[in-house]
Amino acid sequence: MxxxxxxxxxxxxxxxxxxxxxxxxxxxxxxxxxxxDPMQKFERMSLMLDLTDEQIAQVRPVIEQQMKDKVERHNRKDSMRDLRKAIDNGASQAEIEAIADKAASAVKQRILDRAKVMSAMNQVLTPEQKEKLEKLKSLRENRMSRHMKH
Incomplete structure (x- = not known):
């Protein structure tokens, strides 16, 4: 029973x-x-790299600030929507260039934000952790390249 x-x-x-x-x-x-979610990704990575509490405390504020800034900025879909709307409304070349400049600025800011996080990580990681991170990146790239072939 x-x-x-x-x-x-x-x-x-x-x-x-x-x-x-x-x-x-x-x-x-x-x-x-x-x-x-960047914080979930960071938490998983901190476990995989066995980061100390001190290392986490040094990098977490950079990631949290990046997340706040990202929410305030427009994403690529907004730029494309603005572009389609402008073209449908007969936008001039100058208006289209303004939309392109705004999109380019957003891409530049994302690259700069990513560089801040990478720099913060690079400053706190030990040589062993850096080596392990490179191996993890290589595995991820291999997975992505296999996925892209299908």
């Missing part, structure tokens, strides 16, 4: 878990299984 109860309970738990896993994209954070 106990075995039957346990089996029914386990089946119920598994059945209830399936929609949650399907919605979360399996083991990932998004529908497609990718991780987009």
């Amino acid at each position: 106990k075995k039957a109860t346990k089996a029914i309970l386990l089946a119920g738990v598994l059945t209830l878990s399936l929609p949650v896993l399907a919605f979360r994209g399996g083991m990932g954070d998004g529908f497609d299984g990718r991780h987009h």
